[in-house]
Every structure is written in C-alpha cells, then in structure tokens.
Amino acid sequence: MAGLAVSVDTATEGVHFPPGLPPAAVARRALRCALSDLAAMGAVPAGYLLALSLPDGTDEAFVADFAAGLAADQKALGLRLLGGDTTATSGSLSVSVTVLGRVPSGAALRRSGACAGDRIGLSGAVGYAAKGLKDIQEGRTNTQAAQAFLLPQPQIALGRAGRGVAHAAIDISDGLVADIGHMARASGLRAVLDAGAIPACSDLPLTLAITAGDDYALALALPPGRGIKGFPLRDIGAFVERPPGVEVRGADGRLLPLEREGWTHF
Template identity: 40%
Template sequence: MSGGEFDFIERFFKPLAGEGALGLSNDAALYDVPSGRQLILSTDTLVEAVHFLPDDPAETISRKLLRVSLSDCAAMGAVPKAYLLNISRPASFDDLWFASFSTGLALDQARYGVHLLGGDTTSTRGPLVLGLTILGEVAHGRSVSRAGAVAGDDLWVTGTIGDAALGLQALLGELPDPDQFLTGRYRLPQPRVGFPLEDFASSGMDVSDGLIQDAGHLAHESGVALEIDAETVPLSAQARAAGAAWFETCLTGGDDYELLFTASPSQAGLIEEAGKASGIPVTRIGRVTPGRGVRLLDSAYREVKLSRQGWQHF
C-alpha cells in the first residue's frame, strides 16, 4: 500500500469501519456468525458510464452502491450486517468527490445498521469501478430463494415499478420530472430491508433488471409459469402521469429494487399486515401456473406482447 493510498483510506474509510474491521489495518477482517444463523453474501459492481452517470452526485452513487446490495439481502430474507468495498480510482475523481462518497455511506450505515469491514483500493487509467460485497445473516434454513414457487401461488411485488427507468429517461432529457421524484428513484433506490419475506414467501428475488425479465428468472428457477395482470402492476402517480407510451419502459426498465415474490393464497392476510407494519406497500400482480415463462395479460385475459424484455448486461 502506497502512502497516498494509506492516507486515502485513513481519511475517507476508516471512519466507516466497525466491529471486526480491526481498524482496516490488518490483512483481513473478522466476522462472527452467531450459532443458528447463516451468513449470506452478495457482491455488486458499478462502473462509471455503465451503471451511473459521471456527473451523478458522489453521495448518491455510494448510497446506491450500498443499497443495491441491501436489496439483495432483503430478497433473501436476510438482515444486512457489514460490507467490503473495492475501488478502482481514476485520477479524475478527486478527494472532494470521495469525501462526498464517504458521507453518503456514513448516512446509510446509520440508517440501515451496517458497517465497513474492509476492502481494497487501486488506481486505474480506466473508468471508476466500485465493487461492494455485503454480508448478511438469516436464521439457519430460513433464507428465501428463487426456486420455491408452485402453481396456485399468488405473485406479489412491493412498492411501485418503473420509476427509476423513467428517472433515467428524465436525466437523459426524454421525459419531464417536475418534482424530481423519478430522478430520485433512479439515483437512490429504497431497498425493502425489514419486509419479512422469510415469513411467507415460497420464492422471491429483487427486481433489478426489469419486472418482466426478472419474473422470467423466478419462473425459470422455480420451473413454473408466471402470469402478470398488466393493470395491477403498481405505478406511482408520476409514472402514470408520464402516459401509456411509457408503460413498457416501466415493465422492462431496470433499477426498481423492489421485491418480487410468490406466496400461497393463504398467506395474503399476513402479507398485507406485513406491508402495513413495515410501511412498505405491497400489491398482488398475478399468479403462478404450470408451464414455463412469463405472460403479461390485459384485463380481458389476452396476452400483451412487449418489444423488449429488460436490461441486458452484455
């Protein structure tokens, strides 16, 4: 580690370190998993100009980086605890930028009860690359997977769908966003930490690559078909105001970070109670049937065809 790197870590990351990080001054961190609990791990990478816009505020980039992983914890029915952070830093991102980046992390550490455990930094001639690995805990054998949906289950989603995809279009000048709500949803996801999926979900995941595409992943992993009633997909007032021409973008755009899950119809009351108790809206949007794939249906039960399925990684 060079002197510059040492100073960089000391200034911006040591204040974020918590239990087990050993002050970020050892070769590795320690993590105690309480007996009867399982560790869940998930890692994500954000690349400048691919996953965020170079002039997005540093504070929201760091919070989005963390929140994307918090959402994965929520999707597994796990409680987020700590994280590792890897940064490949081009010279064009100065200390002022990283001060703001660190401030964003501090805010969300306090909000979600997580802390920095360790990581690595390196300089690069390429774009800024940010990698975050989250550690979470779940009671042994209680984690939620994508594989448990059975025909007859209901299909549910939290929050509203499509706001972030429209927010990106607003930032690109394609759509008005008078109250900045859509832009805010793009820059700062609201991970559904605290929504107790593990209490009732037969399968679940978070929606990051577009509702239709992610529903396809759930259907595939569970070996079932999913039917989505288009009219029931929850949209914000702002997304509705954008008009019907944007509906397909809502269903296929990415960055929702809502929870998509299935549950037996007998759990409906419990799910609605959980929504009220957590303050997280939850909506039944369809059902699980025998077969394969995802069908989007109109109110007359006719299939709606979409021209694109969702965000492509490659």
C-alpha cells in the first residue's frame, strides 16, 4: 500500500446537508468533501468508491441527476469510479465516498507533525459555507455563499505543493477551531490563534464563522518564515509548548470565549 492515501466521508441528508438539494449537487458536494481529506494529506486523487443508500421510493430521475453530477466532477477533477454499492434504506439519503490517491511513500502530510514555533497558515476564509447553508435554507441558492457550501473546492494543488514544506496539515471541515484543535492535540502542542488575523465572512459573528465548519480550506503548520510558493496563505497563529489544545485571542490578548470548538455529532 506504499504511496496510497485513502479516506472515507459520509454525507447524510438532514445531517450534513439540508433536505431537498438537487441530486447532482448532493453528489458533487459529497465527492468534493471527501477529496478535501486527500488534499490535506498532499495526495493526488486517482479514483473513488461510492456507497449510496437511497430512501425507499427514490425514482429514476433522481438517480440520473445524481449520476450526472458525479460525471461532471469526474471530468473536472480527473477521477474515476472504482467500485460501489447501492442499497435501499427506510431512513435518509446517505452518500459515503471513499477516495484513493497517490502520494510518494513517506511524503504524506499528517495532522500530527506540527512543531513548537510553527506558524499556522490558512488557505481561505471561514464562515462562507455556514452563511451559504443559511441562504439555501431561506431559498437563496444562487448566492456566492450558497455556492461555497454546495461546491467546495478541494485544495489538491496546495496540499501537493505543501509536501516536504509543511510539518502538518488538516482541512477545515469541522470548524476552524475544532480542526486546528485536532492538529494541535495530535501534535501534542497548543495552537494560539489571532482572532484579528482570521479571514472570515463578515455576515456572521466571528465566533460562529470560526466554529461552523464546511469551509474546506487547508490549515498548514509551517516553519517560521516558510511559505508555499504560488499559494498565498494567511498567517493566523502559531503552535506553542503548552497544554495541548487550541485558544483564540483578540487584539487585546484576551481569550475569545467560545461555546464550542466546532461541529460534533454526539
């Protein structure tokens, strides 16, 4: 299995996306969310497997539209379907995507490699997907924020370029604070984030934007002074040697009070 990166991601209607989305959008979003995990490893995707649980009574038009969404993204992203399973369910629509990618042996980025002193670089803004979900729930599906929720852009090229430079990486799917917390704890370090440096959607309170998730930007742990050529990153904080975890501080140095770090199922 040398050089192979794999990841699985499940999207369930009513949990990960609102009921009533067009099937093609459900398909594309599920595939792109799964690919974001590969991007964070520095892997280049090669193919995927699809396990689809269709509610009883799903019609052929639904399946055709779903397949059209997959076909569009297979072409756009250079992927092929390697296998699949389709089952009926009395519950909600559920789409489980396993992605496979290539990465040179030993070169995969992990969340556990951050070092004390590393800076934290972020490849995009947070909060747009949460705003987009709200837009969609209110019937506005054509806003830029709605598109951020519906069509995440997995950062494949950035992850690949980060190999051998970044000490660790993660994608922001559970929320910025939660995911940087995952990276910090896996690395046995504390992440200190600078609230004022975080690029965030201004339509939401900052505390919501940094905990809402679904933004699929990458956060990378970088040695001081190092960047990734061709990819502008925002420096949003640093790793330090203190009790493992994550904290966010305002311009006055005070801790930002957060009700939660991010998305949790249980």
